[in-house]
């Protein structure tokens with residue numbers, strides 16, 4: 134067989150079409166997930182069902198696509214997202230204590246959201262500011278050198294948000 138004369142589009146024909154369609158469908162879904170999540174803060178089950186029905190896409194495909202990406206959430210999240218860095222430098226400099234104090238103050242465990250949806254508490258690996266350890270982020274802001282005073286500031290900012 135002379136490989137130089139193969140028309141790849143003709144050879145893969147329907148397979149190429151199927152792959153392209155699947156890629157297009159995934160792209161459409163991801164865009165819809167991002168829009169839904171920006172409006173609702175997570176992806177409610179009813180919204181995913183409605184999306185699947187509207188686009189005539191099986192729910193198994195909708196869920197498998199959404200769950201593949203860590204950026205999508207299936208449970209309500211808080212207005213403020215607090216992430217305590219538990220990377221090595223932060224761990225050594227007291228991240229565990231920071232996390233414990235926030236858990237106790239808000240009555241949540243790691244990965245949980247307060248009942249009033251004011252805050253979600255999470256942990257994160259190194260955020261690249263090891264020199265400021267221990268570090269946490271509040272939404273997009275980085276808070277470093279966390280001591281008792283800064284913990285109180287974090288608590289206040291969550292309560293005032």
Ligand code: FES
Pocket residue numbers: 218219220221222223224258259260261262263264266268
């Ligand atoms: S380990 Fe926390 S910022 Fe690097």
